[in-house]
Amino acid sequence: MADDEGRQRRHHFLVVAYGVQSHVNPSRVLAHRLTQLGVDGSVLATLSVQVAAHRRMFPSVDGDMETTDGVISYVPHSDGLDDGSTPKDAEDRARRRRASSESLSTIVSRLADRGRPVSCIICTMASPPVLDVAREHGIPLAIYWIQPATVLAVSYHYFHGYDEVIAAHAVNPSYEVCLPGLSRPLQIGSFPSFLVDTSGSEMAKAINDVFRELFEYIDQWRPKILVNTFNELEENAVIEMKQHLDMFVIGPMVGSSKEERIHLFKHDDAGKKRYMEWLGAQLDKSVVYVSFGSITKQTKKQMEEIFRGLQQCGRPYLLVLRKDGLDDDDDSHSFENNAHSQGMVVDWCDQLDVLSHPAVGCFVSHCGWNSTIEAVVSGVPVIGVPNMFDQPTNVHLVEEEWGVGVRGERSSDGVLTGAELARCIGLVMDEGEKAMAIRERARALKELAQAAGNIDGSSERNLLDFVKTIKAHDTFQ
Structure with missing residues (x-):
């Protein structure tokens, strides 16, 4: 794809991950896979985590500097808690959201000034600051669902009409709920913990608030949803959720045992x-x-x-x-x-x-x-x-x-x-x-x-189809 002056256009994915091991590794694998779909550097990827996590990922890098592994770039963003502490209450979480939004917005602008404008922002699971930045800059957003399609189906239906029946039986772990996309009833004790919490946990409330906002955003803006599973593993849930979401099944995103991986804990x-x-x-x-x-x-x-x-x-x-x-x-x-x-x-x-x-x-x-x-x-x-x-x-x-x-x-x-x-x-x-x-x-x-997961496998083809939809979006801007 070329611009008006005949130059090859590059497509740049900014992958924003929460700075914990379970988000960082699949995000890094995704970023690498995206670049492999390009020809002659036509697809770029940058991975961004909070400053505290970036420091743990790259302890030998000076300060909070951008770095690269030769394939993708790593650019930290600040959430206002650069010492790695966690927010204590709703006010802290609001401040963290503002700080993250401002920092990510600055990164997007800086990348554009360097000739590497972001074509699409991808965020892991539910990231309210990224929703803000995508809207602010008018950049396509994709949600990277790093849990199974079954959990996506359960969460989606919880926030689309099933919350009351689930909440009414949350104290009974053996109670069974029938949900679309599940091949059999699911016991309350097998639901994601934050959906059936009865302890009044502030963390569970905060997670539910974030997911509620996420699904409201999805309903309104119809972002692409990338799911780290494969069709044969969760066929019923995949079929069900494709009826509701613009979804691409791209897993398993585990990389190769020969690839160097990121460790947030000491590993020599x-x-x-x-x-x-x-x-x-x-x-x-x-x-x-x-x-x-x-x-x-x-x-x-x-x-x-x-x-x-x-x-x-x-x-x-x-x-x-x-x-x-x-x-x-x-x-x-x-x-x-x-x-x-x-x-x-x-x-x-x-x-x-x-x-x-x-x-x-x-x-x-x-x-x-x-x-x-x-x-x-x-x-x-x-x-x-x-x-x-x-x-x-x-x-x-x-x-x-x-x-x-x-x-x-x-x-x-x-x-x-x-x-x-x-x-x-x-x-x-x-x-x-x-x-x-x-x-x-x-x-x-x-x-x-x-x-x-093979080069010509179903998930790799789905990932290529996703990239093509982003390129098509660029064409008509």
Whole structure:
């Protein structure tokens, strides 16, 4: 595509991500994939996160400077909380929104002045400041839905007429609700936590307010919706939501195990060499990999139960326990020092490389969507121990819809006991009929995921179709 003087026009995507691990990695993969669709640099991509997250992503970069990995650029924006603190109340959140909008608006103007005008802004999930900036500058906006299409369907219908029936039964986790796009009723206990919160949590209220505004924006402005899933994984939900939204299914956006990834936690080559060599010394499909993500913290009692369960099952294990991953004053190294001879404890790891290793036989996970879809891509059975956000729904998909794992049930005081963990590990790793069926289904989904993500796969074609719609928009401006 050329301009009036015959010069090749470049299309520039500004991807704005919330500065946490679960948003940054799929956003980076998307930005990279977008540039690969261009010819001779005709598609550019810039990834922007808050200043505090940018500093953690690039600790060796001076201050808050723009940087590049040779493929995409990284430009931080300020949310007014550059020290990484969180807003305390609605007034703080309003100030944060204003600061983010002003900073992102400045970035858009600065990129235009440099000859790199933004053709489209893409934001992860719900980002009110980005909605403001897109309207202000008249730039097309796309929403990057980094949770499953099923959660998109549940959230959409919640804000389109189902909120009252769901709220009326929110205290009954076993109550079933039938929603369009779901192949079976969904229990209240498997809904995204913020939609069925009964504690009066300020966080849940804030998230609901943000999502309500998002769907009002979608209804009015009809932005493109990019969903990190693939058709064969959530066919019913995809078909349903395409009736309501201008949606493009572009997953799995997990990158390649050969690609360098962004880590917001300390991760060095020496540490990786140590755990990868340890995995290499284990038998195929023998290792229990345990990681509860980048947000959830564990109590001392919970960690003691996890160690008890791992010891009881008698299998080698790799356990991720961040230094800040305990919900009290206990030192994570005290657990590391007491690890049993069959296991290894690390502060953080390159999860996709671990899941791709032939020694890993199952994944004990909180079931955030990144972790869930990485397990699917790697063909690894899952033991889901959900905590919040979309995690309960993801575990429902793992166990009830796909049959690639089981849910670990917590006790009445909210703890996954060692006995329950050992039971679940046996269910997915022993030689029983159920375990064999889970492993076979995991292998089958892995093949479907790889086919969808290939260069000529369905998701890659969908992403190209999305880019073409943005180019068409540019043509008629």
